[in-house]
Amino acid sequence: MIRVSDVDKDLLEDDGERPRFWGRLRAGLGRTRSQLAAGVGNLLLGDKEIDDGVLEDLEASLLQTDVGIDATREIMQALTSRVKRKELNDTMALHTALATLLKEMLRPLEKTFSVAGKKPAVVFFVGVNGVGKTTTIGKLAKYLQDTGARVLLAAGDTFRAAAVEQLQRWGERNEVSVIAQPQGADSASVVYDAVESAKARNFDVVLADTAGRLQTNTNLMDELKKIKRVVNRLDPAAPHEVLLVLDAGVGQNALSQVEQFDEAVGVTGLIITKLDGTAKAGVIFAIARRFCQPVYFIGVGEHLEDLSPFNADSFVDALLAID
Numbered sequence: 306m307i308r309v310s311d312v313d314k315d316l317l318e319d320d321g322e323r324p325r326f327w328g329r330l331r332a333g334l335g336r337t338r339s340q341l342a343a344g345v346g347n348l349l350l351g352d353k354e355i356d357d358g359v360l361e362d363l364e365a366s367l368l369q370t371d372v373g374i375d376a377t378r379e380i381m382q383a384l385t386s387r388v389k390r391k392e393l394n395d396t397m398a399l400h401t402a403l404a405t406l407l408k409e410m411l412r413p414l415e416k417t418f419s420v421a422g423k424k425p426a427v428v429f430f431v432g433v434n435g436v437g438k439t440t441t442i443g444k445l446a447k448y449l450q451d452t453g454a455r456v457l458l459a460a461g462d463t464f465r466a467a468a469v470e471q472l473q474r475w476g477e478r479n480e481v482s483v484i485a486q487p488q489g490a491d492s493a494s495v496v497y498d499a500v501e502s503a504k505a506r507n508f509d510v511v512l513a514d515t516a517g518r519l520q521t522n523t524n525l526m527d528e529l530k531k532i533k534r535v536v537n538r539l540d541p542a543a544p545h546e547v548l549l550v551l552d553a554g555v556g557q558n559a560l561s562q563v564e565q566f567d568e569a570v571g572v573t574g575l576i577i578t579k580l581d582g583t584a585k586a587g588v589i590f591a592i593a594r595r596f597c598q599p600v601y602f603i604g605v606g607e608h609l610e611d612l613s614p615f616n617a618d619s620f621v622d623a624l625l626a627i628d
């Protein structure tokens with residue numbers, strides 16, 4: 306169980322990533338946390354006995370935050386069997402067991418994002434329209450620069466009006482070079498140029514933006530395959546990462562996005578954005594149950610500092626924290 310005093314202690318004492326981002330994560334997950342409150346918050350109101358009503362409220366809360374039927378069933382079965390075995394005797398114990406279980410479910414998603422040793426590491430950002438690809442590139446450019454990496458951006462979204470300018474603005478803000486061609490140019494050729502230039506100029510990493518597309522649009526998915534083929538000619542190992550950006554607000558539709566982008570271009574990792582704007586952050590448990598993709602980063606806002614490596618314990622602590 307997280308108490309406010311523990312949270313304050315974390316803010317003061319922890320010197321890792323957590324203190325800087327913890328407050329934002331906690332605030333960002335506020336809508337999902339309120340949605341969970343009916344079922345989960347009640348567990349903390351006192352050392353009540355666990356009856357069917359308590360378990361039903363918990364189940365309903367999980368479903369309402371888009372944890373999904375399968376993951377909810379798994380969680381409820383695990384907890385119910387422990388209640389039946391008399392291992393959990395009151396609601397407080399149930400709350401603690403829930404937190405532990407949720408952390409265990411999310412821990413396999415943790416993986417450190419590394420661009421070391423590739424010179425340049427080529428990273429594609431793919432996803433449906435408006436999920437936060439370009440913004441995430443802007444934030445990540447800064448994050449990687451702060452680790453000492455030399456970053457080059459590729460304005461591979463040559464389709465949407467003003468997409469190139471949007472990336473260039475992020476480039477200026479971070480003092481990062483951007484390789485671009487005018488709107489309407491072939492995006493594969495922009496990304497190719499960027500990788501070639503990064504090789505020649507000794508960059509560590511190329512972050513390549515791509516236009517948003519629906520996972521169901523075969524023609525546009527083929528275009529992504531083409532970018533991949535073209536870059537492959539410069540480096541058979543490239544792209545080293547294909548990051549699928551998911552807007553948490555789409556809830557269960559995220560599952561079909563993972564499936565179809567992976568089938569088309571081989572997704573190597575996920576970034577989940579807009580956790581702050583939604584009560585559906587529970588979808589991350591559905592993702593964890595169904596796929597083995599790492600979640601490298603999460604986004605809880607529009608600002609540079611609103612991106613953080615994913616950490617299962619912090620995520621669940623923030624989700625279940627007391628307001």
Ligand SMILES: Nc1nc2c(ncn2[C@@H]2O[C@H](COP(=O)(O)OP(=O)(O)OP(=O)(O)O)[C@@H](O)[C@H]2O)c(=O)[nH]1
Pocket residue numbers: 432433434435436437438439440441462465468515516517518578579580581582604605606607611
């Ligand atoms: N609240 C919130 N907004 C975000 C987050 N990430 C991105 N946004 C906002 O979402 C909107 C769309 O972001 P973009 O980065 O343009 O999305 P995109 O995927 O590049 O969009 P297309 O290129 O049109 O496909 C912008 O207004 C961003 O500021 C986040 O984590 N939280």
Ligand SMILES: [Mg+2]
Pocket residue numbers: 438439440462468514515516517
């Ligand atoms: Mg974009």
